[in-house]
Amino acid sequence: MSVGIYIAVMAGVTYLIRMLPFTLFRKEIRSPFWRSFMFYLPYAVLSAMTFPAIFYATGNTVTAAVGTAVALLLAYFDLPLIVVATAASLAALLIGLWV
Amino acid sequence: MRSKFVKGMADGMPIALGYLSVSFGFGILAVKAGLSVLAAVGISLTNLTSAGQAAGIGIIAAGGTLIEMILTQLVINLRYSLMAVSLTQKLDGSFHTPQRMLVAFGITDEIYAVAMAQKEPLTPRYMQGLIFTPLIGWTTGTFLGGMAAGQLLPPVLSDALGLMLYGMFIAIIIPPCKKSHPLIAVILIAAGFSVLFTYATPFISGGFAVILSALITCILAAFFFPIKEEKA
Numbered sequence: 001m002s003v004g005i006y007i008a009v010m011a012g013v014t015y016l017i018r019m020l021p022f023t024l025f026r027k028e029i030r031s032p033f034w035r036s037f038m039f040y041l042p043y044a045v046l047s048a049m050t051f052p053a054i055f056y057a058t059g060n061t062v063t064a065a066v067g068t069a070v071a072l073l074l075a076y077f078d079l080p081l082i083v084v085a086t087a088a089s090l091a092a093l094l095i096g097l098w099v
Numbered sequence: 100m101r102s103k104f105v106k107g108m109a110d111g112m113p114i115a116l117g118y119l120s121v122s123f124g125f126g127i128l129a130v131k132a133g134l135s136v137l138a139a140v141g142i143s144l145t146n147l148t149s150a151g152q153a154a155g156i157g158i159i160a161a162g163g164t165l166i167e168m169i170l171t172q173l174v175i176n177l178r179y180s181l182m183a184v185s186l187t188q189k190l191d192g193s194f195h196t197p198q199r200m201l202v203a204f205g206i207t208d209e210i211y212a213v214a215m216a217q218k219e220p221l222t223p224r225y226m227q228g229l230i231f232t233p234l235i236g237w238t239t240g241t242f243l244g245g246m247a248a249g250q251l252l253p254p255v256l257s258d259a260l261g262l263m264l265y266g267m268f269i270a271i272i273i274p275p276c277k278k279s280h281p282l283i284a285v286i287l288i289a290a291g292f293s294v295l296f297t298y299a300t301p302f303i304s305g306g307f308a309v310i311l312s313a314l315i316t317c318i319l320a321a322f323f324f325p326i327k328e329e330k331a
Contacts, residue, residue, distance in 0.1 A: 006165070010155045017180050037318065041181065044313035046272050050265050050268045051290035052298075054269075059254070085264070088263070
């Protein structure tokens with residue numbers, strides 16, 4: 001089968017999954033349960049994506065753990081996203097060169 | 100009008116840089132699986148998702164069926180439906196059907212999280228900007244990775260770049276914890292479930308483990324820590 005057909009099917013399914021609910025859902029959610037659910041959702045998703053994956057992100061648990069610690073510390077002090085992300089990478093890089 | 104787009108582009112910059120490094124890895128993976136650089140870039144440009152694309156090239160490389168492709172994408176990417184519904188609650192009045200159909204293309208975990216962290220309602224121009232830079236980063240990274248496949252790179256550098264995206268996630272989830280104690284519980288419980296699924300049930304795919312962890316956590320949290328009105 002041609003690779004183009006695979007890609008078209010893949011892209012089509014992925015787009016519909018996003019587009020249908022985003023376009024068709026017009027109501028305001030009033031239920032306190034679902035409002036709470038929606039409020040917590042982004043944080044739960046990001047946390048589940050980050051842990052434990054972050055400890056494997058550099059291929060070395062030690063450098064990854066140092067980067068994670070740096071990110072947690074800087075995030076606690078409200079530094080901008082790009083600063084936190086770059087500092088975490090930089091810390092892992094420096095430790096990686098040294099270890 | 101224009102400044103909203105520019106603000107979106109600026110807010111999308113950290114995502115774009117994180118995507119650049121992640122998609123670099125995807126580009127290498129795709130070319131090593133036997134795809135052309137053009138096909139790899141085409142996938143990134145039309146899909147804009149990490150786990151789904153990685154699974155997709157596996158199916159293409161193995162010569163799998165289209166049914167398999169459809170089901171895999173459905174399961175791995177179903178979380179975007181949930182995020183899409185959640186996002187509709189934050190849209191401003193100028194989001195009509197055409198704007199929704201356009202912006203829907205760019206709903207990813209990271210773009211969703213940054214959009215939800217905004218104080219004011221979301222405008223179409225802001226969302227277009229917020230999607231534009233990450234899409235450029237994602238596609239460019241795929242191209243560079245595809246071109247670099249098979250060549251030697253300083254691994255210490257590409258390894259460290261792997262932390263960018265996760266560092267950004269931490270920068271999004273930690274600051275609001277100082278004002279909301281239930282959020283600390285949500286983050287710990289979600290991480291706990293994710294660790295559990297990763298090690299106890301390795302046959303569950305990564306994308307599915309994430310959405311399962313998030314769903315269980317949010318149902319528990321909505322039940323035990325319902326938020327007061329006007330906070331969502």
